[in-house]
Amino acid sequence: MSVRVRMAPSPTGFLHIGGVRTFLFNWLFARGRGGECLLRIENTDTSREVAESVAQIERSLRWLGIDWDGETTFQLDRMGRAQEEARRLVAEGKAYEDEGAIRIRMPDEGVVGWEDAIKGRIEFPAAELEDLVLVRSDGRPTYNFASPLEDWLDGITHVIRGDDHVSNTPKQLVVLRALGAEPPVYAHVPNVFGGDGKKLSKRHGAVSVDEFRAAGYVPEALMNFLALLGWAPDGETTIMSREELIERFSLERVGSSPATFDYAKLDWMNGVYLRSFPPEEYADRLVAYLREQGYDWPEERIRAAAPLVQEKITRLGEFPAFAGFLFGDVEPDPSLLDSRILREAERALERVEPWRADAIEQALKALCDELGEKPRSVYPSIRVAVTGSRVSPGLYESLELLGRETALSRIRAAASVAA
RNA sequence: GCCCCCAUCGACUAGCGGCCCAGGUCACGGCCCUUUCAAGGCCGUAGCGCGGGUUCGAAUCCCGCUGGGGGCACCA
Numbered sequence: 001m002s003v004r005v006r007m008a009p010s011p012t013g014f015l016h017i018g019g020v021r022t023f024l025f026n027w028l029f030a031r032g033r034g035g036e037c038l039l040r041i042e043n044t045d046t047s048r049e050v051a052e053s054v055a056q057i058e059r060s061l062r063w064l065g066i067d068w069d070g071e072t073t074f075q076l077d078r079m080g081r082a083q084e085e086a087r088r089l090v091a092e093g094k095a096y097e098d099e100g101a102i103r104i105r106m107p108d109e110g111v112v113g114w115e116d117a118i119k120g121r122i123e124f125p126a127a128e129l130e131d132l133v134l135v136r137s138d139g140r141p142t143y144n145f146a147s148p149l150e151d152w153l154d155g156i157t158h159v160i161r162g163d164d165h166v167s168n169t170p171k172q173l174v175v176l177r178a179l180g181a182e183p184p185v186y187a188h189v190p191n192v193f194g195g196d197g198k199k200l201s202k203r204h205g206a207v208s209v210d211e212f213r214a215a216g217y218v219p220e221a222l223m224n225f226l227a228l229l230g231w232a233p234d235g236e237t238t239i240m241s242r243e244e245l246i247e248r249f250s251l252e253r254v255g256s257s258p259a260t261f262d263y264a265k266l267d268w269m270n271g272v273y274l275r276s277f278p279p280e281e282y283a284d285r286l287v288a289y290l291r292e293q294g295y296d297w298p299e300e301r302i303r304a305a306a307p308l309v310q311e312k313i314t315r316l317g318e319f320p321a322f323a324g325f326l327f328g329d330v331e332p333d334p335s336l337l338d339s340r341i342l343r344e345a346e347r348a349l350e351r352v353e354p355w356r357a358d359a360i361e362q363a364l365k366a367l368c369d370e371l372g373e374k375p376r377s378v379y380p381s382i383r384v385a386v387t388g389s390r391v392s393p394g395l396y397e398s399l400e401l402l403g404r405e406t407a408l409s410r411i412r413a414a415a416s417v418a419a
Numbered sequence: 420g421c422c423c424c425c426a427u428c429g430a431c432u433a434g435c436g437g438c439c440c441a442g443g444u445c446a447c448g449g450c451c452c453u454u455u456c457a458a459g460g461c462c463g464u465a466g467c468g469c470g471g472g473u474u475c476g477a478a479u480c481c482c483g484c485u486g487g488g489g490g491c492a493c494c495a
Contacts (some may be wrong), residue, residue, distance in 0.1 A: 008495095009423065010494095012495085052477070071479085073432095075495095098493095099493085100493085101493050119425090122424080123423090124422070124423070125422075126485085128422055128423090128491080130491085133492085134493095135493085136493040137493060138493080140493085140494065142492090142495090143494070143495045144495090146495095147495085159455055162489095163424075163425090163488080163489065163491075164488095165489095165490095165495095166423060166424065166487055166489070166490075167422075167423060167424095167489070167490040167491070168490080168495095170423095178428065186491085188424085190424085190488090193487095193488085195430085197428095197487060197488075198488090199488085199489095225431095227471070228431065228432080228444090229431070230431085230432095231421060231432095232431080232432050232443095233432070234432095234443090235433025235434075235444090236433075236442085236443050236444080236446095237443090238431090238443080238444050238445090239444095253433080253455085254436070255431095256424080257424090257425050257429065258425060258487085258488065258489095259430090259432090259486095260431075261430095262430045262445065262446080263429095264429065264430080264446055265430070265431065265444080265445040265446075266445095267445095268444090268445055268446085271457090271458085275458075281469085289459075296435075309457095310457050311457060312456060312457045312458075313456095313457080316459085329487050330460045331474070348447065361454090364454085365454095368454095374454090375453095375454045376453090376454065376455085377455095378454090379454045379455070380455070381469060382454090383455060385453075387455095389455090389456095390455060390456090391455055391456045391457090391470075392455065392456075393455095393456085393457095393488095394454075394455090394456095395454055395455075396454080405450065414474095418440050
């Protein structure tokens with residue numbers, strides 16, 4: 001039997017990272033088995049749905065590298081079919097009308113249960129189930145009717161969704177049974193928390209895919225990190241390519257307890273990916289990122305700066321603050337400047353030929369010897385004068401890139417304002 | 420209130436009765452390297468929620484408790 005799953009976001013604004021993790025599990029599961037992965041928008045409620053948010057959802061998924069088969073479908077499009085099926089159930093005596101709405105009869109004894117692919121056997125006492133509204137009095141189907149109905153019509157074999165749907169499952173199982181449908185395999189993945197044991201939300205940090213993108217995370221890292229939230233191939237492996245993720249993913253190894261989103265670990269992992277890119281690719285990504293964020297800095301200069309920061313920043317978003325001195329003026333803090341050292345540095349640097357990092361290094365080292373000081377006591381002043389900060393990329397490379405003229409004029413200017 | 424789910428270092432997890440006085444990764448601490456910051460190397464702190472069982476033997480199985488989460492709509 002070939003596998004078919006579906007990702008079913010509700011079109012309420014942005015794409016939440018917790019939901020993305022669930023979609024990722026669907027996607028990895030399907031792709032790992034040569035199956036299909038559908039994208040279905042769950043909008044039985046017309047008032048809330050917005051075309052724009054659907055477009056945003058699609059854009060976010062694509063950016064992450066999650067694709068889907070066929071056209072995006074809308075739950076609402078099958079309203080007619082839902083009404084038809086509901087009427088059929090009434091005719092068969094399995095449902096009944098109630099003040100203009102149609103309700104299904106729930107069994108009133110025994111249990112309704114299933115073998116959850118992640119949580120194992122789950123059962124609900126039938127007495128807990130109330131006769132569910134299938135179709136509202138205004139004719140629109142409810143979620144708990146439309147969703148299983150569509151799963152059936154679409155031939156969904158595995159419903160992999162959030163934990164919060166566990167209590168909907170018995171209802172949907174009854175609906176499916178009444179419809180005469182073979183129920184799919186259900187797999188309920190635990191929630192994602194933010195540090196305090198509460199559902200991940202804005203107060204914990206970034207939550208939408210767009211925010212992570214804007215902060216300079218790369219999709220490979222985000223995907224790798226998300227995959228490991230609640231799933232592990234073994235106890236050792238942490239860095240895995242998209243292909244490896246697909247190959248190794250399995251529902252059996254998804255844990256049943258909720259996971260906490262650890263931003264620090266994501267940062268670390270993003271750094272691992274950033275450092276692993278070949279220099280040209282790193283530069284490509286950096287340029288694309290800065291363009292996306294609206295920086296109009298010259299591309300050649302960004303490319304030249306890329307190697308200076310690749311080992312040092314963990315998110316592309318750190319680039320402007322870290323290497324911005326290469327693209328605009330600086331305002332060094334006078335109290336961090338030493339005019340004597342700066343004048344000596346100016347003198348030493350004037351004669352450097354050619355203006356390259358290695359020659360600059362020689363000159364500066366020689367200066368240190370001359371002054372009888374350690375680099376650590378003479379460099380800070382120069383660094384601050386030239387980069388505007390005590391933290392920066394390598395000093396020699398920074399000076400080279402900046403050019404002799406700019407470098408010297410910054411040093412001169414700094415010397416004159418030094419405290 | 421009722422129903423359902425969950426429970427290993429601060430975090431993600433490995434562990435599916437003996438190989439575990441519990442392993443890996445992040446974070447944290449120390450040392451080394453070092454022009455700052457990173458990166459890298461080495462070392463370290465830290466955990467099976469509690470109480471009963473079952474068993475020769477339990478982190479692993481069972482029961483209870485406690486704690487956390489989710490759900491009880493003509494929302495999705």
